[in-house]
Amino acid sequence: MGEIMELKVNNLAKMINKHVVLNDISFTVKQGEVLGIIGRNGVGKTTLFRTMMGQYLADQGTVGIDDQLVSDDLELRQNMFFIDQQNNYLTDYTPAQIAKMYSLLYDKFDSDRFLTVVQEHHLPMDSRYRSYSKGMQGLFNVLLALASKAQFIILDEPLDGLDVLVRETVKRVLIDAVQTQHISILISSHNLTELDTLIDRAIILADARIAREYTLESSRENARKIQLVFREETPDFISEYGTIVEQRGRVIVVVFNDYNRKIDEMIAHSAPLLFEDLPLNLEDLFRTTLVNEADYVLEK
Incomplete structure (x- = not known):
């Protein structure tokens, strides 16, 4: 064989x-x-x-x-x-x-x-x-x-x-x-x-x-996880193009499933007080598409 x-x-x-x-x-x-x-x-x-x-x-x-x-x-x-x-x-x-x-x-x-x-x-x-x-x-x-x-x-x-x-x-x-x-x-x-x-x-x-x-x-090649703080309210495009996976006061952590130049330019234009890349793990990738479905894949 x-x-x-x-x-x-x-x-x-x-x-x-x-x-x-x-x-x-x-x-x-x-x-x-x-x-x-x-x-x-x-x-x-x-x-x-x-x-x-x-x-x-x-x-x-x-x-x-x-x-x-x-x-x-x-x-x-x-x-x-x-x-x-x-x-x-x-x-x-x-x-x-x-x-x-x-x-x-x-x-x-x-x-x-x-x-x-x-x-x-x-x-x-x-x-x-x-x-x-x-x-x-x-x-x-x-x-x-x-x-x-x-x-x-x-x-x-x-x-x-x-x-x-x-x-x-x-x-x-x-x-x-x-x-x-x-x-x-x-x-x-x-x-x-x-x-x-x-x-x-x-x-x-x-x-x-x-x-x-x-x-x-x-999936990892195209995705990006970023921690952001904005002076005012979080811009609408953040939720439109990404998934907010964590929020602590004005600090948000967002995962973009398909991060591109357009998103990069919009973030730069909004002048955030904090912009920090964070390590992207397996759970982050799933949450970008499963946030509106059952949470079974996020069990601990």
Whole structure:
């Protein structure tokens, strides 16, 4: 089998207990890409992953790798990895036992490397998975996924509830794997801040559908976040061309989704008392277009 380049989800639909959870979901994941699946808890992120992996039968649509259907070729499943945290059968096993199991499931599973990195990250080798803290389990899951040598790693809320140090370790491990192994990652979250600096593209799920899709590099190139203070009232053009994301008295912070020369000239003409560029993060980019919609993507 040649080098795998793309994972394609086409018109996927799933109903559970007569409730539509997924409806007409389509997207592509390219080699070396980190795709964020974002939406509030209960929106269908886990159902999407389970359906992609064949744990649920799709009511409609297909999942394929390089135009070959995953459902028709068990070998293709070797190139997809997913741990279902809600139905996790690892709890009673040690790292060595888990490595033995996964070496049977994945032909390319690197047991030696897996056990080495588990030790390098100071995860207890003689302890059972269930005795690990939530942070330890999150890191362990990522190390296990990478040891599978699967091209497409699917991670369901892997950063949820982790402390800052563990979260940064997990993100660093993932970024290094993408850069050195050219794998692709699908990662879900209900918290935008968790995915900042990690994902290349984002899909927003709402009401069983893809509500919006963003390519972050191009969005960041055109956007700008500025702190301003005006002598009088805030000029109308600020709200017309930008989104005020914060206001403290006369101090406003505004995000312009498409900052251009015209806006620059209008600001200069209004002679603000303060003009200061601020760092632009992932949440800022979303708020420029989602401010009038449900706040689910801004949950903390």
